[in-house]
Amino acid sequence: MGFNTTIREIACIANVSVSTVSKALNNSPEISMNTRLRIKRIAIAQGYKPNSTARALKSKNTGSIGIIVPDISSSFFSIMVQGIEARAKKRGLRSYICFSNESLNMERKLVDSFMNHSVDGVIMSLSKQTQSAGINDHLTRLNMHVPMVMVDRVCDHVECDKVVLDDFEAGRSALRYLVDTGCRNIVFLTAIKATSVSQYRMAGFKEEFCCLKKSTGFRLKAFTIELNGYDGFENKLNKVLNENSIDAIIATDELGAIKTHGHLQRKGYMIPNEVSIIGFTNGEMSQNIYPSLTMVSQRAKKIGERALDRLVLRILNKDRDLVPKKIAIKHKLILRETTRQPNFLFDN
Amino acid sequence: MGFNTTIREIACIANVSVSTVSKALNNSPEISMNTRLRIKRIAIAQGYKPNSTARALKSKNTGSIGIIVPDISSSFFSIMVQGIEARAKKRGLRSYICFSNESLNMERKLVDSFMNHSVDGVIMSLSKQTQSAGINDHLTRLNMHVPMVMVDRVCDHVECDKVVLDDFEAGRSALRYLVDTGCRNIVFLTAIKATSVSQYRMAGFKEEFCCLKKSTGFRLKAFTIELNGYDGFENKLNKVLNENSIDAIIATDELGAIKTHGHLQRKGYMIPNEVSIIGFTNGEMSQNIYPSLTMVSQRAKKIGERALDRLVLRILNKDRDLVPKKIAIKHKLILRETTRQPNFLFDN
């Protein structure tokens, strides 16, 4: 068994030229069926595997894409990445997956490493640090070098394709549902305040708050807890809970939602009767804890798939004009046990 | 700005030969400091990026590794993969990360796709289907073609490096701790019964059960619930709970542990006073739910890092003799709120 068998060795054995082998293996009609079969047989016998690097060099496309995400500890990114990878695989693309660990510096390095013709395209979601600093020169540069699609955490100042959740609308829906189920004093809690998604969701929340206040005439109150990470999470939450008669919490991120859930349980609040919770999350965990978590599904898989499709489109349309597009995926509100039923409305 | 600038164009502009440019950019002392600087300046001005594919073809190593895992929905694999990737990055290696989705067929395809000289090495964890079918021909083949390290879910019949948790010992510890804290009727629950890890953990559990029964003289009872997935999870669990006075449950996988936790809460069991839980898991979720989950840490990050180190060693020692080794990482029992304190012993 030869392991690094090349096309040349096969040619040698078959007593034909290199190019004949190449053509035969690629089913070129130029080669007679007989020799084609003969050569293939030899190739298999020798355990021949075409060298993908050589192919890439020749064909000018690597058959690989790069994926840069902050991390995959949260189920959103983990599912999204799996969605991208699965779809990419189907299209014959391999995925380099990298993590910025929410660091701008690391993100820069990764972006750099994708500019040396090693991938056909890049899908990326920005780090917290990048978003809070509002820095984008590396992104602009990358965008000039290789087709790219931004997902979820995007930056408006770079002209590339983007696939996101309709975060603004999702923020509105979440609040609306809580109000519909009788909640009046509602906390909007984010531990990722620097991110674009958090900001859009909060904007939607506020917008809807104003609308509802006017249209319903209810005595609504809104509170916000904005954090960058989980330091002092419990304290901040406690403070708001103690000083106000909170009856609902919206948490913009998965871990925040779970932490809120755990905290309320520990403090003995009745969920959802005393306090309702809606989380932004995709995970299986949230449906298995008790009481199960009502959530805004972030459609992670869908977002990943759409991003890949768009990237492929752009890769194929290499030099053509294809106007950059921002695609918004519709959120879904998945009702579970941490919220009340809409008919609660009638009691109010 | 030229984007696909090659070394040749630079040579052209600088009025030197191609090899001079190559040497200059690689800081060869053969080239005078002057021309070196001059050439570098031009390279930067032209936005030159070395073509990594060409380099790979020339140098015979791709600078990439392949990672095959069942999925990254569970925090174990997600953390492990991040551990591998981070370490690989530090060593200048890129990571192709692929998911078998627990399917043998997919795993086969992925293995195949890594045999065409596209990676310098592979780290993989087997799919459930592969393990339950006991199939390993594709693994043997891969192992002959490219350096490989198996992690967590490994197969004894393939002679390659392996990095695992000391699952057997972990199974013993979990049981011992429960007995130490007064539990007597203990369920060993696995939803991944086909995997090697589950089997080792159960073997440890049983071994320790026998030992303890003899040495302590307690009236101990052990039960096992063995599933392949989560179909009928609640029913099976309920049945065992109803028919026996269970006071502890060990769950071998993260989702199983969370599901058990949620189920007991829903049924109104007092945790840990009526029933204790120990889960095998790494996740942040488990420490944020209430009551927080006592768990055997699977040292995911550590396992990933050790696997990468070993792989690099093997890649460098290409043709030398390096005896395949099975490395077992010591588990850690992390005590939280779903188990009682050891001093409970004195009440019994």
Next chain:
DNA sequence: CTGTTAGCGCGTTCAG
């Protein structure tokens, strides 16, 4: 110190 040449493994003209 610099240039010429060859070749990594493959695909693709263009002749025969």
Next chain:
DNA sequence: CTGAACGCGCTAACAG
């Protein structure tokens, strides 16, 4: 139908 020759972009002998 088959083969010789060239080039992808880069590195490394070997000359000069």
